[in-house]
Amino acid sequence: MRLAMSAAAVAAAALTACGAPPPAEPPVTETVTVPPRAPETITYPPSVAPPVTQTAASWTMPNLVGTGLQEAQDAIQELTGFGIAVTTSHDATGANRMQVADRNWKVCTQNVPPGATITRDTRIDFGAVKLEESC
Template identity: 65%
Template sequence: MPVCAVPVRAVLAACAVLAACGGPPPPPPPAPNPPETITYTAPVPMAPETGPAAPPSATRATSWVMPDLVGVGLQEAQDRIQELTGYGILITTSHDATGAGRLQVADRNWKVCSQSVPPGATITPSTRIDFGVVRLDESC
């Protein structure tokens, strides 16, 4: 196939002629959509629905009496500590009371056999509470 050499000036001149004869220039491309802004708001623990809102922090309790939670489901025991303390104690721990080292992945499948803090003892936000648990269908 023969190669044809066309001078650059000729190409530019042809483009100028075509532009002059061709009508209005094409519209500019549409502007891109502005990026979306995503705002994340961290969840805030809600006060229990039973009763008035928590009192101001100046009068909020800083200690509580540990309840007897032996025989209660693990999830309920955790919930009761949070409710009792107004979320002053958010986290409790648990361990397999059989010694088998099983993890409590679904807390609702376990029940409390022992608690590290005896019933009636004073607990504070710095108290570490650990529950010894077994599966619901097992004996303590």
């Protein structure tokens, strides 16, 4: 009676006889379904919390005459939480100069009187002169 052995069986028997471990079994694969993660909630400490946007539909126009043009524009943006992000200005001397560097100009007039109610649709225009000039 002859025994037939495969080459792999002969190799495994030879390695086992020499003290080598038998060949490893092929890895078993398994499919695992992972549920989706819930959205994260981020809590900020008070010192780093993002600013809260004002949601008011209207604001009260401040008196900005005498302030720098840039400061007046910044004040409107801050007051309205950028609800009114853009204001316009013109040369109050009538010389029709452009206010390119707003920090070099001061407010002499404003088209919306102090105390008036302003909304997102209000167009605010400042009359301005250069800092060294008089209103």
